[in-house]
Amino acid sequence: MLVCVTAIGAAQSAASRGDAVASVQLHQAVLAAKRGDSSQALRLAEALIASHPKYSPALKFEGSVLEQMGRDNEAERAYEAALQLAPKDVELQYKVGVARLLAGDTQEAIALFQQRLLQVPRDGDTLFYLAQAYHLQDENDLALKTIQRDLSVQPDSVMVWQKYGELLCSSGDNATALIWLTKAQHADPTLDRIDFDLGVASLRNEDLESAAQYAAKAVSLRSGDLRAEALLAEVDVKLSKWQEAEGPFLRVLAVKPKDPASLLGLGHCQLALKNYQAAVETLTRLLQLDQTIILAHFYLSRAYAGLGRMADADHEAELHSRLVEQAGSVVPTDERDAEKATLVQARQLLLDNHESEAIELFRQRAKGPTATPGAPYMLAGVVYLYMGRSEDAERLLKKALAIEPTVREAHTYLGLLALQQGDLEDAERDFRQELVAQPNSQLAVAELGEVRYRQQRWEDAAEQFVKSRTVQPALLYMLSDSYFHLGKVKEADLTAELAVGYAKDDLTSVQRVVDLLNRNQQTELAQRLSLQLAR
CATH class of the missing domain: 1.25.40.10 (Tetratricopeptide repeat domain)
Structure with missing residues (x-):
């Protein structure tokens, strides 16, 4: 040297x-x-x-x-x-990528794995972990495509077979998932969590007997595995083995006392066993965490009926009915989380003045109604709108319409921009233009309700809000207030409860509803809902 x-x-x-x-x-x-x-x-x-x-x-x-x-x-x-x-060292990209994945920073892990694959495109381990990262981000299509690439690189890897089966199950192809998971188990019965994966696939294939056997084995092999305990309880519920299901649910709740699925399952078991008071207590605990769980209100209504508390039973039945009506407006949690991750990333790009990269990000992540030429510009405009950059928002929303005159929701967000500026006439015009192109746009209908609310046309406002099936706490507040102005106190109270339920941890929104109830002499309900502020 x-x-x-x-x-x-x-x-x-x-x-x-x-x-x-x-x-x-x-x-x-x-x-x-x-x-x-x-x-x-x-x-x-x-x-x-x-x-x-x-x-x-x-x-x-x-x-x-x-x-x-x-x-x-x-x-x-x-x-x-x-x-x-x-930064171009492929070994370091892998090492740090795996560490980021284990730490829960899936977005950073994905970026590092993608950079590594540009230089070593057929690295099986990187493809394996990238598939897992996509799965954790609820990007199931990308996860499946990635593990299929890995399968072509490592066709004899039983761990890849198992992961492929797991991801197939997550995507809903349960029959094919079972084939690959069974193949992996036959090749190596000692694979970590293989019995759990087979139990999940068997349950989704409605093979309850096999699901019960796999779940029981998974619990016996890994003492304290909460996911396996929850799976065993879910299978027992399917088999109507209420007494047997109680134990696993209680073991999960001993470690995770606020686990929604276990609280719901336990309440269902207690109801089926006619232990009505225990069911009321369990389901009330659950609804204190999240008042929008539809089945919880249904079970609680039946538990109150079992205790002879018919007024409470009727109240819960009405809440259940309202939630069922609005269910179509609620985005599933996995989709909501994936959208949120994209919006956070796009917002940072826009903050850094990388507008074209943000638009390209929306184009790459496009699915369903957003997979159109104008949608990426519309979505970037929406992010600008909520960043308070009105001129940029208007520019991109109008560009989206120029590229694609029928792009969904562009007129709606232009209407929201007009509302922010206090221009009710322009806002109504844009909402109506949206409804000409998209008659079923729930957001445009709801925001037309806000126009009527600001005009103090209470009957028309309530009609539009109800028609929209909105779950937005601010709009539900307006609906409740409209009902109070119309003297429809019962409907106002129910809507106030829904507003608090959908607000969840937004304490400012909850306080607004509580103040509204107090102003309208609904002090008992206000006091009950204000407990959400104390949690």
Whole structure:
């Protein structure tokens, strides 16, 4: 090495000569590691980093030594520091990507795995973890495509077979999922969680006997596995084994006392066993966490009826009926989370003045009604609108309409922009234009209701809000207030409860509803709903 340095010395900078010295020191650390002396290797690496803090190979080596010593958190920090200095290092992209995935930062993990695959497109491990990251982001289509790529790279990997079966099950192809999971189990019965995966697939294929056997085995193999306990309870409920199901639900709730699925399942069991008071208490706990769970109101109504509390039973039945009517307006949680992740990413791009990248992001993530030419511009305009950048919002919304005159919701959001500016006439015009192109636009109908509300046309406002089946707390507040103005106190109270339910942790919205109830002498209901503020 010294000969090489001398030969090209005239062409090297002082920094390069420093790197050459550092490489000698790093070589000494590597030799210590090969001898099995991890402590000495780490000391040498730390000394090297102290004198050459921007020498990425030393940081990378330090991370590998720390990882071998089981000091994973310190190893992760070393790898991340090295990656900052060497962002194109494929090994560091993988190491940090896996760490980010395990830490729950799936978006960053996906970005790192994608960068690595640009250089090593057929790396099976990276494809495996990328598929898992997409799955955790509820991007099931991308997860399936990625694991299928991995299957072409690693056709004999039983872990890939198992993951493929799991992702097929998540996408709804339960019959094919069962084939791949069974194949994986036959090849290696010791695969981690294979019985759980088979139990889920069997349950979704309505093979309850097999599901029960797999779930019971999963519980016996992994004591304290809450997912396996929950699966066993779900199967027992399907089999109407109410007494047997209570135990697993209670074991889950002992660790996760606010788990909604377990509270609902336990309340259902208690109702079926005619333990009505216990069912009321369990379901009330659940509804204190989330008042929009439709089945909870149905079961609670039946539990109150079992206790002879018919007024309470009727009230819960009415809430259940209203929630059923509005169910079509509620976006499923997995879709909502995926959309939220995209919106957060797009907002950051717009904050950084990368408008074209934000539009391209929406184009790449487009599904269903948003997979049209004008939709990406419309969505970026919407993000601008909620960022308070009205001129940019209007510019992109109008561009979306120029590209695609029938693009969904562009007129609606232009109407919302007009509402923000207090222009009710322009707002109504835009909402009506939306309804000409999209007669079933619930948002346009609801916002037309807001126009009527601001005009104090209470009957018309209530009609539009009800027709829209809105679940927006602010609009439900307006509907409740409209009912109070019309003297329809019962309807106002029910709507106020729904508003609080959909507001969930938005304490400002909850307080507004409580204040509205107090102003209208509904103090008992106001006091009950205000408990949400105290939680």
